[in-house]
Amino acid sequence: xxxxxxxxxxxxxxxxxxxxxxxxxxxxxxxxxxxxxxxxxxxxxxxxxxxxxxxxxxxxxxxxxxxxxxxxxxxxxxxxxxxxxxxxxxxxxxxxxxxxxxxxxxxxxxxxxxxxxxxxxxxxxxxxxxxxxxxxxxxxxxxxxxxxxxxxxxxxxxxxxxxxxxxxxxxxxxxxxxxxxxxxxxxxxxxxxxxxxxxxxxxxxxxxxxxxxxxxxxxxxxxxxxxxxxxxxxxxxxxxxxxxxxxxxxxxxxxxxxxxxxxxxxxxxxxxxxxxxxxxxxxxxxxxxxxxxxxxxxxxxxxxxxxxxxxxxxxxxxxxxxxxxxxxxxxxxxxxxxxxxxxxxxxxxxxxxxxxxxxxxxxxxxxxxxxxxxxxx
Numbered sequence: 001x002x003x004x005x006x007x008x009x010x011x012x013x014x015x016x017x018x019x020x021x022x023x024x025x026x027x028x029x030x031x032x033x034x035x036x037x038x039x040x041x042x043x044x045x046x047x048x049x050x051x052x053x054x055x056x057x058x059x060x061x062x063x064x065x066x067x068x069x070x071x072x073x074x075x076x077x078x079x080x081x082x083x084x085x086x087x088x089x090x091x092x093x094x095x096x097x098x099x100x101x102x103x104x105x106x107x108x109x110x111x112x113x114x115x116x117x118x119x120x121x122x123x124x125x126x127x128x129x130x131x132x133x134x135x136x137x138x139x140x141x142x143x144x145x146x147x148x149x150x151x152x153x154x155x156x157x158x159x160x161x162x163x164x165x166x167x168x169x170x171x172x173x174x175x176x177x178x179x180x181x182x183x184x185x186x187x188x189x190x191x192x193x194x195x196x197x198x199x200x201x202x203x204x205x206x207x208x209x210x211x212x213x214x215x216x217x218x219x220x221x222x223x224x225x226x227x228x229x230x231x232x233x234x235x236x237x238x239x240x241x242x243x244x245x246x247x248x249x250x251x252x253x254x255x256x257x258x259x260x261x262x263x264x265x266x267x268x269x270x271x272x273x274x275x276x277x278x279x280x281x282x283x284x285x286x287x288x289x290x291x292x293x294x295x296x297x298x299x300x301x302x303x304x305x306x307x308x309x310x311x312x313x314x315x316x317x318x319x320x321x322x323x324x325x326x327x328x329x330x331x332x333x334x335x336x337x338x339x340x341x342x343x344x345x346x347x348x349x350x351x352x353x354x355x356x357x358x359x360x361x362x363x364x365x366x367x368x369x370x371x372x373x374x375x376x377x
Contacts, residue, residue: 101274174329
C-alpha cells in the first residue's frame with residue numbers, strides 16, 4: 001500500500017493545507033484536547049537545511065498572517081494555544097517557529113543560529129503558501145526580525161509592518177551590568193538548570209527564560225480582569241481613528257489554569273537547548289550580535305528598502321519599568337532605527353508601569369498590533 005507523503009520527507013509544499021477544526025476553548029472537553037490540537041504541533045523537514053522544524057499556528061488560516069519571533073525562550077508555545085482565542089477573534093493568523101534546539105527543531109551551532117533560523121522561516125512560509133507577512137517580536141526576537149528585514153526581505157512581501165516589544169539591546173549600550181556578571185558556564189546551561197528548579201520556584205524572568213503569565217495563577221486572573229475592563233487608551237489611537245474595544249479573548253478562567261499547566265509541561269518536556277544558545281548570543285558570547293552588528297543591520301535595512309523604493313513600518317513598544325533594557329538602551333535603539341533614513345517609518349511607544357516581560361500579555365499592546373495588521377492587510 002502506498003504511504004501518504006510526509007512533511008518530514010524533505011520537501012516543502014505550496015498546496016493548501018486542510019482546514020483546521022478547533023474545539024471551542026470555552027466548551028472543549030478537556031484542556032489536553034485544546035493544547036494538543038495539531039495546529040500547535042506542526043513539523044516539516046526544511047529543504048534548505050535538512051533539519052526538522054516545528055511550529056505552531058493560531059487563528060484562522062484565511063486571516064492576515066503574522067510571524068512572531070519569540071524571546072530567548074524561543075518556543076512555539078509562546079504562541080499557539082496562548083493566543084488562539086485572541087488571534088481568532090481579532091482576525092489574524094499567528095505563526096511561531098521553534099528556533100534551533102527548541103521543541104522539535106534540530107540543533108545548530110551558535111555561529112549559524114541566525115542564518116539557519118532565517119532558512120527555517122523561508123521554508124515554513126513556503127510550506128504554508130504565505131507570500132506577505134507582518135512581523136512581531138519580543139526581546140531577543142528582534143535579532144531575527146532585523147536579520148529578515150536586512151537579508152531576506154523578499155520573504156515578507158512589500159511594505160512590511162513590524163512590531164517590536166521590549167527589544168533586546170546589547171548590554172554595552174544599555175548598561176545592564178548584572179547580566180554580564182553571570183558566568184558563561186551558567187548561562188550556557190540554562191536548558192539543564194531551569195527544568196530542575198522550576199518546580200520549586202514561583203517565577204522566572206521571561207526575557208532570559210519564559211512567559212511569566214504561564215506560571216502565575218494570580219497574574220493570569222489579574223490579566224483576564226484587565227482584558228474585560230480594557231478601554232483603548234487615547235494616546236494609542238491614530239489621529240482620526242476610531243477603535244472599538246473587543247470582549248475578552250481567553251478560555252474560561254476555570255479551565256485556563258489547566259491549559260497553562262499543560263503548556264508548561266509540554267514545553268519543558270521538549271528540547272530547551274536553544275534557550276541557552278539564545279542567552280549566550282544576546283550577551284555576545286558566541287555569534288555576531290553586538291553593537292556593531294546592530295548598527296550595520298539597521299543601515300542595511302534602510303539602504304535596501306531605499307534602493308527598492310519601498311518602505312518598512314517599524315513600531316517599538318517599551319515598558320517604562322524595563323529592567324532588562326534600561327532607558328539608556330531603549331533610547332539608543334530608538335535613535336538608531338529612527339534616524340536610519342526615510343525608508344524606515346519608525347515610532348516608539350512607552351507604556352507606563354510596565355516591565356520587560358509584560359507587553360505580550362497586555363491587550364492594549366497585542367490588541368493594537370493585531371488590529372493594525374488586519375487593517376493594513
